[in-house]
Amino acid sequence: DIQMTQSPSSLSASVGDRVTITCRASQGISNYLAWFQQKPGKAPKSLIFAASSLQSGVPSKFSGSGSGTDFTLTISSLQPEDFATYYCQQYNSYPYTFGQGTNLEIK
């Protein structure tokens, strides 16, 4: 199985900050990488697919990059509604594994 490792596991930031979350795959996955946002008690929300393509309706403050084994999710100008847990997921090969999550908290 491909292991997905996110860093950091938790992150404190302030409203207005720009933050970057990293996701590393244990082997190359081309650009078959998705990012999700999850708020407590809610289903995950898809943000990005194919490493850098924004899902419809997702604001452009979210951006993704990377290919192969190293990927990043950047969120600019943090707003209160952005504080949540973020997950990456590879869909290059079965099983489609998730990272352990990054908990983004308000400082």
Add this chain to the structure above:
Amino acid sequence: QVQLVQSGAEVKKPGASVKVSCKASGYTFTNHYMHWVRQAPGQGLEWMGIINPGGGRTTYAQKFQGRITMTRDTSTSTVYMEVSSLRSDDTAVYYCARDGADWGQGTLVIVSA
């Protein structure tokens, strides 16, 4: 708009089975794969498997092989996932997700004696 509506919460005893449903609307049911993902309390997301509603073909994570069965009913645009031989560590919220992009609201399954 795409909607995925899942069945309600379940409480089961260890060793029992549970069948969760996910009714789709707002798109052509047979044209999009459906994933099942679960999340234990306070834990991360775990991918369980995928079904192609068009032909019914399934792929399961090795961890769940032999214990889960995904099926679909094209007449009602509904996918199902049955988990057998339930254990306490199967207690989780179970989600269906269309192509990973649109998600159901989740179904809480509690396994307790």
